[in-house]
Amino acid sequence: MEEKPIIVHAEHVKKSYHRGQHIIPVLEDITLCIREGQFLALMGPSGSGKSTLLNLIAGIDRVDSGAIRVGGIDITVLSETELAVWRATHVGFIFQFYNLIPVLTAYENIELPLHLMRLTAKERRLHVETALQVVNLSDRMDHYPAQLSGGEQQRVAIARALITDPAILVADEPTGDLDRQSAEDVLNLMARLNEESGKTIIMVTHDPRAAQRAQTLRHLEKGVLTDADCQAPF
Amino acid sequence: MLIVRLLFKNAFRHKFRAFLTILSITIAILAFVMLRTVIGAWYAGVDASSASRLVSRNAVSIIFPLPLSYKDRIRQVEGVRLVSYGNWFGGIYIDEKNFFANFAVEPGSYLELYPEYVLSPREREAFLKDRKAFAAGRKLAAKYGWKIGDMVTLRGTIYPGNWDFVLRAIYRGKTDSVDETQFFFHWDYLNETMKKTAPSRADEVGFYMIGVDHPDLSSAVTTAIDRTFKNSWAETLTETEKAFQQGFIAMSGAIITAIEIVSFVVIFIMLAVVANTMAMTTRERIGEYAILKTLGFGGWAIGGLIAGESVIISLCGCITGIALAFPAAAGFKKALGMYFPIFSVETPSLVMALIASLAVGILAAIVPIRRAIAIRIADGLRRIG
Numbered sequence: 069m070e071e072k073p074i075i076v077h078a079e080h081v082k083k084s085y086h087r088g089q090h091i092i093p094v095l096e097d098i099t100l101c102i103r104e105g106q107f108l109a110l111m112g113p114s115g116s117g118k119s120t121l122l123n124l125i126a127g128i129d130r131v132d133s134g135a136i137r138v139g140g141i142d143i144t145v146l147s148e149t150e151l152a153v154w155r156a157t158h159v160g161f162i163f164q165f166y167n168l169i170p171v172l173t174a175y176e177n178i179e180l181p182l183h184l185m186r187l188t189a190k191e192r193r194l195h196v197e198t199a200l201q202v203v204n205l206s207d208r209m210d211h212y213p214a215q216l217s218g219g220e221q222q223r224v225a226i227a228r229a230l231i232t233d234p235a236i237l238v239a240d241e242p243t244g245d246l247d248r249q250s251a252e253d254v255l256n257l258m259a260r261l262n263e264e265s266g267k268t269i270i271m272v273t274h275d276p277r278a279a280q281r282a283q284t285l286r287h288l289e290k291g292v293l294t295d296a297d298c299q300a301p302f
Numbered sequence: 303m304l305i306v307r308l309l310f311k312n313a314f315r316h317k318f319r320a321f322l323t324i325l326s327i328t329i330a331i332l333a334f335v336m337l338r339t340v341i342g343a344w345y346a347g348v349d350a351s352s353a354s355r356l357v358s359r360n361a362v363s364i365i366f367p368l369p370l371s372y373k374d375r376i377r378q379v380e381g382v383r384l385v386s387y388g389n390w391f392g393g394i395y396i397d398e399k400n401f402f403a404n405f406a407v408e409p410g411s412y413l414e415l416y417p418e419y420v421l422s423p424r425e426r427e428a429f430l431k432d433r434k435a436f437a438a439g440r441k442l443a444a445k446y447g448w449k450i451g452d453m454v455t456l457r458g459t460i461y462p463g464n465w466d467f468v469l470r471a472i473y474r475g476k477t478d479s480v481d482e483t484q485f486f487f488h489w490d491y492l493n494e495t496m497k498k499t500a501p502s503r504a505d506e507v508g509f510y511m512i513g514v515d516h517p518d519l520s521s522a523v524t525t526a527i528d529r530t531f532k533n534s535w536a537e538t539l540t541e542t543e544k545a546f547q548q549g550f551i552a553m554s555g556a557i558i559t560a561i562e563i564v565s566f567v568v569i570f571i572m573l574a575v576v577a578n579t580m581a582m583t584t585r586e587r588i589g590e591y592a593i594l595k596t597l598g599f600g601g602w603a604i605g606g607l608i609a610g611e612s613v614i615i616s617l618c619g620c621i622t623g624i625a626l627a628f629p630a631a632a633g634f635k636k637a638l639g640m641y642f643p644i645f646s647v648e649t650p651s652l653v654m655a656l657i658a659s660l661a662v663g664i665l666a667a668i669v670p671i672r673r674a675i676a677i678r679i680a681d682g683l684r685r686i687g
Contacts, residue, residue: 120680128596128679149600156598163683167593171311176304181597183304228597 075235075268076102076125081134083120083291094120096291098134102284104235107262107269109282116288118272119240125270126159126238127151139235156184160229160267162258164241166221168213174224175200175209181232199227203257219250226257236268237261243278255281309610313618316583320615323579327619327662328626330572331655335627336634337565338651344551344558346644350479351543353517355415358510358527359546361537367506368536370493375530376510381523384513386411388489389506393456393465395446401641402442404456404485406492409437415513418476425450425471433491435470439482441643443472456485461492463499483643512540569658572619576666580612584670591674592682605671612670613663620659624652 083095094117102108110118123129124136127143135142138158146154161167168177178199182192200206203223213221222242229237239258243251259281261267273279287294314320358376360366370387377385388407394400409430413419421429421437428450429435438448448454452469467487475482489507497504514523524540531538541549551558584591591604627647635645 123680126596128683152595152598152600154598155596161596167589167596167683169308169590169593171315172304172308176307179304180594184598189303 072104072106074101075104075106075139076100076270077137078121078125079135079137081121081124081136082132083117083124083129084132094291095124098291098293100286100293102236102268102270104268105262105266106284107259107282108271108284108286109279110270110272110286110288111274111276111279112288114274117291118288121288122238122240122270122272125236126161127155153184156181157232158235160232160234160237162222162225162229162237162239162242164244166213166218166225166245168221168224168228170213173210173212174205174216174220174227177213177224178227178231181228185232195231196227199231202230202261203227217250218246219253222246222250222254223257226254226261230261230267234267236270239269239271239273241273241275242271243273243275251275251278305607309607309614312583312587312607313611313614319579319582323575323615324619324622326575327572327616327659328622330568330575331620331623331659332626332630333568334565334658335624335647335651335655336630337561337568338654339627339631339634339645339647340642341558341561341565342648342651343642343645344554346479346481346642348544348547348551350418350477350481350644351547353520353542353544354514355543356512356514356520356524356527356540357543357546358512358538358540359508361528361539364509366536367503367508368510368538370505370507372507372510372531372536372538376512376527379523379526379530381514381516381519381526382512383515384411384415386415386511386513387507387509388412388486388511389492389508390460391456391458391465391487391492392460393458393485395454395456400446402483402485403481404487406489407486408489409486412486412511415511418480419473420476421471421473429471432468432470433488433494434466434468436467436485436487437471437473438469439484439643440472440474441482442485443469445483448472461496461503463495465495478646479644481643510538511543569662572616572658573662573666576612576616576662577669579615580608580666580670583611584608584674588674588677588682589685592677592679592685595679596683601675604674605667608671608674609664609667612667613660616659616663616666617656620655624655627652 078098078100081095081098084091084093098121110121112118120129124131125138131144135144141154143151143154169180172180175196179192179196182195187195197206200209203226205220205223205227208216208220213224216224242258243254246254255278258269258271262269271278271282279285358368360368373385373387376382386408388405391404391406393404395402413421413426429437436454448469450469450472454467454469456465456467458465473482493504512523512527514520520542527540528538594604631645631647635642
């Protein structure tokens with residue numbers, strides 16, 4: 069079977085944080101490839117740099133050195149404004165604590181990213197209604213986050229992540245704050261999005277059950293990937 | 303629309319805090335508009351003065367008189383249409399707290415020179431005929447319940463004794479800016495009494511009021527009058543009615559400056575209150591701004607959200623303050639109408655209040671915007687959960 073093209077290619081990525089005068093290395097020479105339509109789980113102990121790597125791939129943090137190409141674009145050379153535009157169209161985010169805007173309804177939270185696109189009100193409505201159907205929350209669209217369960221909030225967050233039809237979905241501990249059943253529902257939904265819509269998913273998790281749902285597993289230990297790195301060049 | 307809804311929802315998310323902030327702005331704007339209205343009331347006489355009227359007084363000081371004989375010489379100056387004259391009487395009605403302006407004037411020429419004082423033909427005739435007659439403004443008569451034919455006694459301060467007058471006319475102003483709290487009577491009554499009681503003070507005039515043919519002639523007429531009496535024992539100082547009024551206001555210039563400073567200090571206090579609210583709000587919401595940045599909203603959008611919220615809060619307070627300014631001004635006028643006969647909220651004050659509120663809204667958001675934009679997304683997201 070023909071291999072799908074590489075969509076994410078992190079090359080010799082290094083990242084460290086500054087705490088006062090101390091420099092704390094977080095990622096050491098990371099090289100990673102993710103293919104289109106791949107569902108990849110990143111595992112590792114706390115402080116191993118999983119979320120940092122995810123943030124770098126998603127363009128919400130900057131590398132110290134190295135390059136990250138997503139869909140052929142080196143996002144490490146983009147300006148803040150260019151990066152914001154890129155995120156809006158290329159990446160969908162799913163967070164552990166859902167990160168919904170509390171004063172907006174489920175419908176409005178999902179609609180929010182569409183305001184960065186040139187769409188008519190009717191087009192926006194169609195997109196949101198479709199996304200609500202995908203996450204099976206059409207009947208809760210007028211509810212505020214506080215009126216929804218954790219699982220429902222995470223499904224709203226997934227709908228928001230999907231709404232702009234991004235190439236990749238990044239999920240940082242998406243089941244970390246959910247009960248077992250809700251976590252199962254969310255993982256099922258993510259697996260379905262990967263299988264049926266071909267979305268590339270990169271998920272950071274502590275949960276081995278969640279990691280089992282991914283096709284590929286990568287481990288990070290003290291800022292180093294312990295598994296095989298990128299094999300296929302661009 | 304969603305973004306506008308988000309702005310309003312954010313602005314009123316903490317209802318009690320929003321209420322207190324808006325209340326503070328309301329009070330500040332109310333104070334600002336009232337102080338500006340007080341300043342406006344001070345200048346009301348200046349605004350109401352005519353460009354074609356001059357006032358001539360003793361060059362040394364207004365407390366020194368001019369001879370009555372100047373009247374005919376002033377009338378001969380080219381460009382002069384009409385000359386009237388008068389004296390500040392300074393009489394007290396029953397008690398010193400009952401203050402109102404009272405003048406002795408040459409009634410015929412005075413009424414001709416001041417067409418903004420509107421009298422009915424019957425009352426005008428009655429006022430001109432009776433030497434002990436006085437005319438009062440509508441508000442003054444209403445305040446003391448005077449009716450036509452009533453006798454009113456003023457106790458003289460500059461001109462000693464009790465002076466009896468009969469109310470023969472009640473005037474009203476042609477426009478809202480005309481003072482309706484004045485009391486004026488026949489100069490002849492004053493002069494004849496002086497001839498009997500203090501002959502050395504007879505035939506003396508406090509000031510001349512001069513009507514010119516055209517406002518453009520004011521400067522030339524002013525110079526000509528003062529030249530006429532140069533090197534006489536009573537030199538004149540002639541100026542436009544506006545300059546004359548401004549001269550009076552200049553006497554209380556320090557008070558007006560103080561009021562003006564306080565009115566702007568109020569705006570700075572308002573800025574501090576809104577800035578404090580916005581600083582607290584932004585600090586609490588830094589995680590949400592990080593989410594918005596994550597979704598692709600740029601610095602301008604985040605800045606717009608914070609500035610918009612700040613402006614909404616400022617304008618809510620401003621509009622409430624402006625709405626309250628009208629009943630407050632009406633109450634103020636009712637209580638102190640004799641000191642501020644013209645006390646109405648003026649459009650420029652409202653425009654200034656609106657501009658100040660807008661500026662406060664934007665300025666108060668600058669530091670929070672910088673903070674929200676500067677924070678790294680990863681750091682902002684860490685604050686959630």
